[in-house]
Amino acid sequence: MNRPFRSVGLVAAALLPLVSPFAAAAVVPAAGFSVHAVAAAPAGAFPGGLDVLPNGHVALFDGQAIVELDPSTGAVVQTLHAPAAAVFGSFVRTDPTGTFLLFGESSAGTITRVPLDGSPATVVATIPFNYDCAFDAVGAAYVSASPSFVTTQVFRVDLGSGGTDLILDMPGPSGPIAFDATNALYYADADPSFPPAAGAQTVFRFPAAKLAAATGPSHLTVADGAPFVTGLTAVPDLVFDGRGDLLLADDGELREYDAGGNPKRTVGAEAPFHAITTLAFAAGAGDATYDAYQPADGGAVFALSSDFFSFNDLNVVEPAPATLSITPANPIPAGPLTLDVADAPAHGTAFLLVATQPLPSNVTVHAGLVPLSVGVDLGTLVGGALLPLDAQGALILPATNPGGPATFAAQAIVLDGATPVGTTNAAVATLR
Numbered sequence: 001m002n003r004p005f006r007s008v009g010l011v012a013a014a015l016l017p018l019v020s021p022f023a024a025a026a027v028v029p030a031a032g033f034s035v036h037a038v039a040a041a042p043a044g045a046f047p048g049g050l051d052v053l054p055n056g057h058v059a060l061f062d063g064q065a066i067v068e069l070d071p072s073t074g075a076v077v078q079t080l081h082a083p084a085a086a087v088f089g090s091f092v093r094t095d096p097t098g099t100f101l102l103f104g105e106s107s108a109g110t111i112t113r114v115p116l117d118g119s120p121a122t123v124v125a126t127i128p129f130n131y132d133c134a135f136d137a138v139g140a141a142y143v144s145a146s147p148s149f150v151t152t153q154v155f156r157v158d159l160g161s162g163g164t165d166l167i168l169d170m171p172g173p174s175g176p177i178a179f180d181a182t183n184a185l186y187y188a189d190a191d192p193s194f195p196p197a198a199g200a201q202t203v204f205r206f207p208a209a210k211l212a213a214a215t216g217p218s219h220l221t222v223a224d225g226a227p228f229v230t231g232l233t234a235v236p237d238l239v240f241d242g243r244g245d246l247l248l249a250d251d252g253e254l255r256e257y258d259a260g261g262n263p264k265r266t267v268g269a270e271a272p273f274h275a276i277t278t279l280a281f282a283a284g285a286g287d288a289t290y291d292a293y294q295p296a297d298g299g300a301v302f303a304l305s306s307d308f309f310s311f312n313d314l315n316v317v318e319p320a321p322a323t324l325s326i327t328p329a330n331p332i333p334a335g336p337l338t339l340d341v342a343d344a345p346a347h348g349t350a351f352l353l354v355a356t357q358p359l360p361s362n363v364t365v366h367a368g369l370v371p372l373s374v375g376v377d378l379g380t381l382v383g384g385a386l387l388p389l390d391a392q393g394a395l396i397l398p399a400t401n402p403g404g405p406a407t408f409a410a411q412a413i414v415l416d417g418a419t420p421v422g423t424t425n426a427a428v429a430t431l432r
Contacts, residue, residue, distance in 0.1 A: 033267055036316045037305075038072075040074065043311055047278070047306075066103055091104045093135065093141075109127055124160075131146055146174045151172070152189075172191065186205055202227050202229065236277050242284065242289075245258055247267070267317060276315075287373075294371070303317055322412065323343050325340045326340070332401050339396075344414040347390070352412045370421060374426075375423075407428060
């Protein structure tokens with residue numbers, strides 16, 4: 001949901017050639033996260049929306065067409081839809097059933113249904129200057145639009161008839177929307193001035209009951225919403241993760257808030273004068289959560305970043321667990337060896353477990369709300385030690401191989417302060 005018409009984007013596009021290097025710059029991850037970035041669209045293009053497809057690829061409007069992009073390589077797999085004329089894209093949204101996309105564009109205001117089975121695309125509604133789209137818990141489509149650049153209206157859209165029902169009327173231009181698991185609607189307001197007023201923007205929450213009451217001739221206003229997150233500056237997009245935490249882009253940072261609107265962390269940030277413009281979230285397949293130091297199967301945020309001139313990057317932002325390695329490599333000769341923990345919390349703690357056997361496959365246990373992936377057989381434990389980590393979140397533990405043949409498995413539970421935040425991989429040593 002990139003916003004090329006916002007005053008921020010237009011002024012930035014004019015100024016950045018004077019101050020920005022002609023090179024892409026991936027989102028810099030916070031501790032406990034990793035970023036993989038690929039070029040998503042040509043330099044100077046205005047991408048207009050992205051979402052995750054059922055196969056894990058990304059659907060992206062690259063300024064000319066909606067393409068299916070392999071996020072691991074940046075390769076275009078296929079073109080899903082090419083508009084008949086040049087348009088500025090507003091959003092790309094995958095429907096909850098995974099059978100079609102909705103594509104909004106702000107040139108003519110059309111909203112197009114793009115089937116994922118290759119059937120012809122059809123225009124299903126027209127809403128001038130549409131901006132964002134979200135599906136509620138029952139699959140109804142909502143679209144925000146700002147025809148006057150003074151107010152933003154949110155409509156419930158009948159994709160069969162093209163009819164619209166005004167649900168929300170808010171002051172300010174071009175606000176993004178999202179739904180949580182309770183079917184509450186979230187709206188981030190925007191500032192028409194440039195630069196936007198620092199810390200003056202808010203994410204509002206509108207409960208499902210109020211949305212239902214707004215069906216028909218009545219509609220909601222700012223007075224019907226409760227401030228959920230305040231103190232924001234410029235929020236082009238927001239999404240929810242698989243556990244109900246809110247992720248949003250604000251002034252070049254990717255931030256995470258819990259279900260009560262309390263700040264949890266900054267997940268990553270772009271370089272100065274670069275922007276994070278568009279977000280999508282893909283749920284993971286495992287028990288891990290989207291938290292620092294968790295396995296990558298806790299989910300991924302897809303974030304489009306740009307300087308509006310020289311690059312358009314797709315950043316895959318995932319949790320990254322700490323690592324444990326044993327040196328030298330297997331088979332380890334008699335003599336000195338080291339167990340090395342890296343990429344853990346700075347000045348944290350590692351609870352090192354040593355067992356004679358690894359598990360055939362990892363088992364998930366929970367420490368509070370945080371799942372820990374255990375890969376050593378606790379029934380064969382031969383030792384454990386609580387060890388401090390250095391300023392880089394690392395430790396090197398010297399040991400000695402008295403001579404094999406034998407094997408042992410080692411793994412560390414890592415703590416940030418007194419709180420367990422994850423586990424390393426389980427490393428197996430073969431002694432000779």
